[in-house]
Each structure stands twice: as C-alpha cells, then as structure tokens.
Amino acid sequence: MNRARVMIVDDERDFAGTLAERLRLRGYETHMVLSPHETMALAEEIKPDVVLLDLKLPGISGIEILMMLRHMSPPVEVILLTGHLDHEQTIEGLRLDSFHFIMKPFDIKELTEKIDVVSGKHA
C-alpha cells in the first residue's frame, strides 16, 4: 500500500488527534502540529506529501503558512480545512491558484479521496 504522508496543522487537539488516528487506520502516515509556528520546521524534517491546514490558526494566518509551504522546494501540496466561507474573494483566489480546500465538518471518504488525488498516491 502506497499511501501519502500527511501532516495535520490544526490547534484543536481533539480534532487533529482523532483525524490523525482515522487516517492512520486507513494506511496513511500522519503527523500533527498543534502550534502553527512549528509547521515549517516539521515540514522541512518529514517532507509531507500533503498538509491538511486549518485556515484559522492562533497568532498567524493559515494563508501565510500556505504560502510558505508552497514556496518550499519542491512545493508542498496543501488542503485547506475551513469552517465557513468568511471571505469569498479569498476562496475564489485560492481556487484560481489551484489550492485545495474542504469544508469542516467533512466526510472522511471525501477527504481521503482528495488526499489521494492531490498527492498522486493511491492504495
């Protein structure tokens, strides 16, 4: 089974931990970052195939982290986790730049399908 290495960046511990466990049960290698300021260091270390990134993080904009991840070499694929569309233009801009997003709460099947497509790795 050749499933993606996934890094979850979300400050909600219960949510991130439970999601990580569910992805692990489905064969994904998962890593969690609860403090957004540690994101880039871990990303450099583990080289994830996909980052699941919460759009609203404490102290730093999810968009800022997104841009940093996309500027890595090679660029990291990111799926934004967002609770609601509070800025339609932002979301539209993200679409134009071909970033991916999924609305919380989501169906796990929808998420894993997206991870597989974005990473190019399938079971």
Next chain:
Amino acid sequence: MPEKNISSPASARVSGDVITDALSRFTGRIISLFVHELNNHLATLRETSGLGDDLMNARALSDKEKLKEIETLIHAIENRVGHTSSLVRVFGDFGSHMEDPGDSLDINLAIEGLHPFFSKIARQNNLSLRSAYGRNLPAVRGSFLFMQCLLFAIFENLCASLVPQTTVCISTEKTASSIMVSLTPDCAPAAVFGKAPWPDRTIAAVAAAAAAAIDQPQQGGAVSVRIDLST
C-alpha cells in the same frame, strides 16, 4: 507612545449611521465567531463518532479492546456536547437581549455573555484571559446590546495591539459613583500596531449610546470603561 484619550459622552457626536453600522458589525462578528466555534465542535464530534465506527470495524482489535476504546470516545463525545450546549446557550442569551434590550443591565452578566467570544479572540491572537469580577454590583441604566457592543469593540482593538502571550485581565468594580470595567494587559504594548479593527469614531459613538466614558491613556495599554450610577 502617543497619548490617546477617547471622548467622553459629553464630547462625542452620536451619529445614527455610525451606531447602526456598529451594531450590525458587532452582531455579524458574534455570529461569525459562534459559527466558527460551533463548526469546530461539530467537526470534532463527527471525527470522534467516525473513529468509533472505524474501531468497530477494525479487525486488529479484540472485542474487549474495542469496547474500551469506544467507552473513551463516548465520554469524549459527551464532554464535547456539553461544551457545545454551553456555547449555544450563550448565543441564545445574546439573541434574547437583542429581542428585548431592556433599560438596565448587570455589567458582570454583560461581560459573561461575551466571555466565550473574548476567549476565542484571545486564542486567535495568542493571548490569555483572566477575570476578576466585583461582587454585588448594582444594575446600571442602559442597553445590554450597546454595552456589549462597546466592550467587544474595545476588547478587539486591545487584542490587536498586544504582543503574543500577553494576559489580559477583565475586571469590574464599584466606586462611589460608578461601575468601572477595566481591561488590563500584563505587559507593555507592542512597539508597532496593526490597524485597529474598530475606528475611534465608532467606539466614541457607541460609548455615548451606552452612556459610558472610556479612558485609555496609552494605545495598547489598559482601558477603563466608566458607567455612572446616576445615569
């Protein structure tokens, strides 16, 4: 740091449009914060219940192991539903005060009604909150909604000007002739400020509508709101 005094009710000009805009914006912010927090709870509940389903189907675990894991998940769900219910209750109270503003208010209740939203804003800015409410404060004349709008605007502006990991203490006390609400950060303001979310003109207008006077000698420093007991 430039001195910064916001007008007292006597000097502020109250504009109907400014007030209406402020209340709309305040209501929108509250709804936005509530929805975001509710969504977080729902997402966690969904993942937790989904994990229970995954474990039930996991071949690697014995029935005993599965039961133990699921028991833990059930408690987690119960806990999370409790938090969500509290949040919904606060939001319901907020709606009730909008429907029936009344003409007097308990300051501590007004602040408590905002506390979940204050906590969320503080978290988003990497700040901590502390409360120190005076006891047996008399009710003051005024609108619950205007007062909450004022306190919310002041709080958001303050948070935008603080360095991360600052603790903000929200306190209330009775003086001889007034009720004082103070928002006091535990360290010096940031050297450079981002744009304050709420313009001074808006805060001055809402303060006048709330029959309150604001004092903030230094931008990013402690803010006090005074409500005279005689008004």
